[in-house]
Amino acid sequence: MTGSFPVPHGGHVPVLKLGDVLLVTLQGDLHDGTAEQLQQDISQAVADHGVTGVVLDISGVEIVDSFLGRVLAEIAAKAGLLAAQTVVAGMRPAVAITLVELGLTLPGLRTALSTEDAMRLLSAEAEQAPQAAKGAQGAQTWVPRSGRTCRESP
């Protein structure tokens, strides 16, 4: 069921397939080039393996600037075109606070507190609406401009 195997990719970003979900673990300080490569690799992996969800685990990422933010949003947009939902998991509180001040609006980037939450979210959605609009229902959309990060209630 969760037969996981490594999916080929460039750089040092582990990409695992867990059932219908691609789990991508970003860690440390990524070069711009690595981040861009990752974007291509994920699209390719989504297309090749027909996954329905992508979880981007950024719990090991120390900063998200406008470049990486845009890469994350583009990964989600491309996966969406291939009918896969993307959830960004585990954003550090310091990173979330900084992104709000930076003013980075990444509409459509959905977040979850942990990879486990993200996996649950995706599988619940897959059950609920196999073919229907896999839109925003039940999911958290991250819209920092509204002053709400949705990732934590105090």
Place this chain on the structure above:
Amino acid sequence: MQTAGGVSACLPIHSDMDLVWVRQHVRQAAAQLGFGLVEQTKLVTAASELARNTLVHGGGGQMECAPLEGRSPGLRLTFSDDGPGIADLDQALRDGYTSGDGLGMGLGGARRLVHDFSVDSRPGAGTTVTVAVWKSGAPRPREER
């Protein structure tokens, strides 16, 4: 180049690998001065934006990092290049304005993330962006998690 006590440094910015060094240096300098985790994260993010602008728009340059004396310790970061310069600074600072394919959030966003922000730029004469941040005095309870 980081000596054991190294806050002061001058780092080249000519490749995306250099951006990694800039971020690492600013992180360790801020940590060394006792900046909290959120303060560090904000400053490193601002530095990353400004260093990338130096690289992408300015055609490369350098960052100078220096400690600031004061009531509480601070850091001054100076990003300079000999690139085309910025003709309309107000426009460049506006959220969403980009002359390339960025989000246009870097310059205005970096300004919000620091305490002091100044730009010296003229068309044809390059760009120098200087920012300063001071460590907050109060304990920071919300940084635990």
